[in-house]
Amino acid sequence: MAASSAPNVRAAEKPVMLVTHPLAAFWATAIGKKVVMAVTGAIMVAFVLAHMLGNLKIFAGPDEINAYSRALRTLGQPELGYGDALWIVRVVLLTAVTLHIVAAVQLTRQSWNARPVAYQYRKNVETTWAAKTMRWGGLLLAVFIVFHILHFTLGAVGFAPGQYRDLHVYQNLVAGFSVWPVAVFYIIAMAALCLHLDHGIWSFLQTFGWSTTRNDARLRTISRIIAIVIFAGFVSVPLSVMTGLVR
Numbered sequence: 001m002a003a004s005s006a007p008n009v010r011a012a013e014k015p016v017m018l019v020t021h022p023l024a025a026f027w028a029t030a031i032g033k034k035v036v037m038a039v040t041g042a043i044m045v046a047f048v049l050a051h052m053l054g055n056l057k058i059f060a061g062p063d064e065i066n067a068y069s070r071a072l073r074t075l076g077q078p079e080l081g082y083g084d085a086l087w088i089v090r091v092v093l094l095t096a097v098t099l100h101i102v103a104a105v106q107l108t109r110q111s112w113n114a115r116p117v118a119y120q121y122r123k124n125v126e127t128t129w130a131a132k133t134m135r136w137g138g139l140l141l142a143v144f145i146v147f148h149i150l151h152f153t154l155g156a157v158g159f160a161p162g163q164y165r166d167l168h169v170y171q172n173l174v175a176g177f178s179v180w181p182v183a184v185f186y187i188i189a190m191a192a193l194c195l196h197l198d199h200g201i202w203s204f205l206q207t208f209g210w211s212t213t214r215n216d217a218r219l220r221t222i223s224r225i226i227a228i229v230i231f232a233g234f235v236s237v238p239l240s241v242m243t244g245l246v247r
């Protein structure tokens with residue numbers, strides 16, 4: 001009798017297998033997702049700043065910016081192979097973008113589930129235009145990134161056959177922005193990026209705990225200045241091609 005009941009007792013005592021890795025448990029919380037958004041956002045802001053500065057080399061002429069593009073591929077040699085450093089950056093960025101979007105979607109779902117009925121007195125809730133456009137602006141930026149890689153990295157769209165030349169960034173930029181709807185799309189996307197960063201930078205400074213009631217206005221101004229500098233730096237390229245300053 002004792003022998004036959006033993007397995008049941010053991011089964012009942014078996015602990016419930018709730019394997020929660022600390023990182024998975026952190027990710028499951030709203031604050032965890034906000035921290036992931038802040039860290040990945042900061043990584044992307046650093047990339048976007050560096051990329052904008054790199055693009056400005058177009059004003060130094062074709063040799064300068066084309067050499068810069070080659071230098072990005074030979075970075076880390078001989079320890080790394082040709083293009084390896086660029087691949088590391090791509091993997092980091094892709095991971096950051098994916099985590100940023102997944103966290104944003106899940107946070108949005110959580111807030112909708114918590115409040116299925118919209119606020120009735122939304123006008124009284126302090127918010128900015130930049131804050132209100134985070135979701136739609138973010139979606140536009142995701143579409144932009146896909147188009148941008150197909151355009152300037154692969155030359156698969158926006159160029160006449162044979163027009164796109166690998167490592168000829170200067171010529172590709174001039175040819176690419178000579179198609180005005182494409183140039184206009186870039187300018188609109190950069191305006192969306194500017195709005196996204198205006199709120200996003202301030203938001204991640206808050207998540208990191210750097211905002212206090214005393215310095216909040218200053219942090220908002222710093223975020224706005226960074227967003228405007230990035231916007232101006234990026235749009236200077238399509239605008240210069242459109243106006244014939246760069247050709």
Ligand code: HEM
Pocket residue numbers: 048051055069070072090093145148149152153167169173186190193234235237238
């Ligand atoms: C007017 C704005 C922009 C211009 C003119 C521009 C131009 C370029 C060009 C010419 C390349 C190819 C560089 C090369 O092959 O060496 C490139 C690559 C890239 N750009 Fe931009 N870019 C702009 C905005 C952005 C923004 C806002 C982002 C991100 C949010 C971005 C993300 C990337 C990425 C990830 C790559 C590398 C893709 C790869 O090689 O895998 N770009 N960009």
